[in-house]
Amino acid sequence: MILIIDTTGNEDMINEIESGLNGRNDYEIIRAKDMKIGHCIGCNYCWLKDPGICSVKDDHETILKKMILSDQIWLVSGTTLGFITPLAKNIIDRIIPLATMNLKFKGKQMRHELRYKSYQFGLIYDGEADKAFMEHWSDRVAINFGSRTKGAFKREEIKEAVSCMC
Amino acid sequence: MHVLIINGSPRVQKYSNTDKIISALKEGMEQYDPGITTELYSISDRKQWDDAREAFVRNDEILIALPLFVECIPGLLLEFLSTLPPKDGHTRMSFVLQSGFAEASQLRCGEKYLKTLPGRLGCIYKGTLIKGDNFSIRLVPDDMKKKITAPYVQMGKVYAEHKGFDCEEARKFAGPEYFNAPMRLILRSIFATFGRIMFRKTARSWGCDKPLNYRPYPASR
Numbered sequence: 001m002i003l004i005i006d007t008t009g010n011e012d013m014i015n016e017i018e019s020g021l022n023g024r025n026d027y028e029i030i031r032a033k034d035m036k037i038g039h040c041i042g043c044n045y046c047w048l049k050d051p052g053i054c055s056v057k058d059d060h061e062t063i064l065k066k067m068i069l070s071d072q073i074w075l076v077s078g079t080t081l082g083f084i085t086p087l088a089k090n091i092i093d094r095i096i097p098l099a100t101m102n103l104k105f106k107g108k109q110m111r112h113e114l115r116y117k118s119y120q121f122g123l124i125y126d127g128e129a130d131k132a133f134m135e136h137w138s139d140r141v142a143i144n145f146g147s148r149t150k151g152a153f154k155r156e157e158i159k160e161a162v163s164c165m166c
Numbered sequence: 167m168h169v170l171i172i173n174g175s176p177r178v179q180k181y182s183n184t185d186k187i188i189s190a191l192k193e194g195m196e197q198y199d200p201g202i203t204t205e206l207y208s209i210s211d212r213k214q215w216d217d218a219r220e221a222f223v224r225n226d227e228i229l230i231a232l233p234l235f236v237e238c239i240p241g242l243l244l245e246f247l248s249t250l251p252p253k254d255g256h257t258r259m260s261f262v263l264q265s266g267f268a269e270a271s272q273l274r275c276g277e278k279y280l281k282t283l284p285g286r287l288g289c290i291y292k293g294t295l296i297k298g299d300n301f302s303i304r305l306v307p308d309d310m311k312k313k314i315t316a317p318y319v320q321m322g323k324v325y326a327e328h329k330g331f332d333c334e335e336a337r338k339f340a341g342p343e344y345f346n347a348p349m350r351l352i353l354r355s356i357f358a359t360f361g362r363i364m365f366r367k368t369a370r371s372w373g374c375d376k377p378l379n380y381r382p383y384p385a386s387r
Contacts, residue, residue: 039176039240039241039242039245040176040235040240040241040242041176041177041178041210042175042176042177042181042182042233042235042240043177043181044304045372047365047369047378048365048368048369048372048374048378049369049372049373049374050374050376050382051369051374051376051377051378051379051380051382052380052381052382052383053382064383065383065384068383068384068385069384069385069386069387080244080248081244081247081248081283081286081287082279082282082283082286083238083239083244083279085244086241086242086244086245086248087241088241089235089236089238089239089240089241089244090241090242091241092236092241093235093236093240093241095236096236100378100379101365101369101378102357102361102362102365102378102379103357103361104354104357105350105353105354105357108271108344108345108350109267109269109271109272109344110267110268110269110272110353113379115379115380115381116381116385117385130282133278133279133282136275136278137237137238137275137279140237140275141236141237144236144237
């Protein structure tokens with residue numbers, strides 16, 4: 001299952017993605033722009049008090065539950081100061097209930113053990129940002145999901161991004 | 167010199183590891199030059215945002231300290247920064263980037279972004295002080311907190327001397343990029359034994375009655 005989390009509210013972009021996925025039934029799009037989603041408050045309760053549960057009670061729980069059931073997660077974001085938007089970053093900051101407090105080494109680096117399984121990750125962004133940096137960041141996010149990145153794609157590269165959704 | 171310090175952590179100030187690091191840095195700055203003054207705002211408290219924004223406009227020495235949140239800056243700090251009016255290129259901006267993960271390589275992606283940020287805000291980039299292994303600050307008693315943050319006192323002096331962290335001493339502070347293979351072997355066995363026990367113990371003291379790898383949501387349809 002492919003989970004596409006749109007934070008832009010740009011229906012033209014969503015349509016472009018959907019038309020690329022034409023006829024497939026293994027994806028779901030979450031429209032997060034108007035959902036009530038706060039920021040990670042760094043309380044660590046999801047690791048040490050109520051394992052796997054975010055203490056911030058809002059619509060993010062719906063996203064988290066769907067992430068767990070997916071194999072591939074795509075984030076669709078605008079840009080802010082050369083990065084993804086605060087809303088998109090808040091959604092990603094709050095993936096930490098998907099990991100546990102326990103540590104391990106993955107290759108040469110420390111990592112947290114995953115609570116469920118691994119998920120592939122990809123990014124589609126619309127706006128000004130350094131593509132090499134966005135790819136680097138996507139790759140690092142994917143490590144948190146226990147995988148490698150599918151890439152970071154500019155809006156003009158949606159076709160290419162969709163071809164990676166497999 | 168007057169320094170505007172912004173605590174970019176979304177965690178409340180009382181439990182903020184970044185806040186304890188800032189205290190050590192301030193101590194070092196004051197040791198270097200007792201004439202140095204600072205003002206501090208914490209973005210975890212939205213009521214401080216208007217004052218912090220006004221201070222950003224007014225100050226030319228700015229230090230932003232932040233925890234690494236999923237490989238870059240926290241969403242909340244990004245939101246705050248996006249409300250700032252750009253400056254005219256005379257303001258020095260430096261960063262302190264800290265994390266739980268211990269190796270310097272874990273912070274490089276975040277550092278890469280921070281290098282580009284001052285330019286976008288009309289400021290001059292003056293370096294990022296990097297260091298990991300700070301997770302336990304909030305978990306230990308006050309005297310231990312001081313011990314963990316003590317190395318930052320020297321970095322406060324370095325900041326005051328260089329008006330930033332754009333110097334060799336600050337770069338060295340990051341420590342090893344990766345642990346070497348023998349060290350990884352040792353750490354791996356600590357994580358699998360003592361580490362698990364300590365985290366479990368901490369969790370119990372926080373009122374947790376479930377295993378730390380508990381799965382609250384269904385993992386399949």
